[in-house]
Amino acid sequence: MLVLLLAQVLIAQVPPVPRIYASPPIVSRPDAMADRNAAARERIAISVVVRVPQGVLWSGKLWVDGIRGASWRQSENEALGPECALVDQPFGTAQREISVTLRRSVRQTDAPDMLTVDARWTRPSQAGCGGTSTVELRQSLALAPGATQTLKGDGGFIVELRRR
Numbered sequence: 001m002l003v004l005l006l007a008q009v010l011i012a013q014v015p016p017v018p019r020i021y022a023s024p025p026i027v028s029r030p031d032a033m034a035d036r037n038a039a040a041r042e043r044i045a046i047s048v049v050v051r052v053p054q055g056v057l058w059s060g061k062l063w064v065d066g067i068r069g070a071s072w073r074q075s076e077n078e079a080l081g082p083e084c085a086l087v088d089q090p091f092g093t094a095q096r097e098i099s100v101t102l103r104r105s106v107r108q109t110d111a112p113d114m115l116t117v118d119a120r121w122t123r124p125s126q127a128g129c130g131g132t133s134t135v136e137l138r139q140s141l142a143l144a145p146g147a148t149q150t151l152k153g154d155g156g157f158i159v160e161l162r163r164r
Contacts, residue, residue, distance in 0.1 A: 042065060044145075044164070049158075050100060058074065062102055065104060078094050080094055099118075121155075135154050137157065
């Protein structure tokens, strides 16, 4: 009897075991992640035409995916003409540059992918004897397969994009 009484006293003094709550299982959708990764790696062709009032500066095709962007650039620097020989210019060159950069953002939802376009046109200033004028476009847009979009900037700078 003494043993039973002693056992009851010991059991009463033992603190209750804390409840352990298990976190819910992590449910992954490997098929959705695989689809997103495949979409990010998918290369798409974008035809680009860069125009100014004087004509086409460049046209070509750039391949872009959701991981790496694509870019094209042409730059020219040359000495100023003889009419500027007596002018002391800190920028003693005539600079011309055209550049286009495309980046694609693959969406996790059913929304269309976004294409970010950076285009820049630099040319000698109309004042002559040094200096430059620059027009730059920076825009994000949705471009569906087969669609064409035209971006317009100052000075008649136009960038036409067509997704193949």
